Amino acid sequence: MSISLSKHKAIVLLGDSITEFSNVQHGLTTVLSDRYIRKLDVVNRGFSGYNTAMVLPIAKEIFAEAGKSGGLEIAAWTIFLGANDAVLFNTPSRQSIPLDAYVANLKEIISLVPSSVPVLVITPPIIQPHRWSAERGLAVDDRSEANTARYAQACRDLVAELGGKARLVDLWKAMETYRSDSSNNLDDLLLDGLHLTPEGYKLLNTLIFPILDELKLHPDDLEKTYPDWSNAIPEDTPPA
Template sequence: MSKLKTVIWPQVILFGDSITQFSFQSNGWGSEIANKLVRKCDVVNRGLSGYNSRWAKILLPRIIPSQNSAEQNIAAVTVFFGANDCALEDKNPQQHVPLEEYSANLKGIVRHLDSAGVTADKVIFITPPPLHEPAWEKECILKGCALNRLNSVAGQYAQACVRTAGQCGADVLDLWTLMQKDDQDYTAYLSDGLHLSDKGNEFVAQHLWSLLERRVVNLPFILPYWGDVDVSNPESSLLSELLP
């Protein structure tokens, strides 16, 4: 008896920290991207709250193995780290990653993805967003600690992310710059000074889609539109793409 051929959806993998993990919440940027790609791609959330690029680099081979299955067709991967790496070393040494190591970790992530068949042209880096220090300081105080991040330092990591993307041949969404462009009130994009508000999620979804769309635009609609199914012989319509 021949093995049944299964329907394989291509994947867009979102790899990052809490800003990625939370992206599937109501009005989240990941949910918006997933909605745009229904019946074309599975959007897979691999956001890990609190993680930095050092830990991400260690875990990535367990998330996307080098010997990537031919059935796991990856259309794109977003890499969204830096908001924890940029934590001040003297205030938050557990999450802090030095700037040079951050860049090296991003390069290591791209190298591993390439070994798994995900070439650099399928990778989109996302920089950390700007940080609103007064709002984030309130969050820190509630947790019993001092302000542990600065917007200027987040900007240094954003710049490093942009440089690294250029060196690797990957695309980049520079949130830190875009959200502060033309002296706009970037605080509206943030819910607590660091994480995204509804407006911030909408901003990320809109700008990310402009980079992602060309990578998925030619992917087919998976399985026939219901109105095209032959009622008298549905198997011929539904399984035609799956027969050997």
């Protein structure tokens, strides 16, 4: 029996470092890979430090390859961008993208996805600028919560504008709700003021899984690829 690498459909995770580094405990890549073993592949296409302008040509390349005969068949697509676009202008990081350009880039990335493929768009997270600056040894904050909030809102507005083309995963709002409880602290969710801790990823998972389940992508709704081992044994195999 030949094993085809294209046998599985895939969930593609497109984003920046928060996606790239999500192969940790409770991370999105880790948990989805476990959840969909032998049912869907999970393809991590996270790029540390990238903004929407940098990711756009990569997204085009991915879909050009997926569109070829025998190419990757995509079951769902997550897009998690904006944290780097929201870097403040006139700072050494040079990652900032104007808000209108962020929206235009994000809209174009979403437009690349065939209408038959579900798209989950994740807002950038709440950040802790002073903690991030301390971790990075920055003399001046290169990010602010208020500015990143503008990009999170623009993400919400775009998904609303697109109607059923995309589904919103409002991580910002979930973190805000978490923080509103006086017994909670964003330090629980953020590793360094920007990237997620295992608890942060757990929170993200609670938002994504119900949407996937609603889209009939619960593991119980999917067939395993290839038969159970007991059915794969050739009929003429003698008993042990």
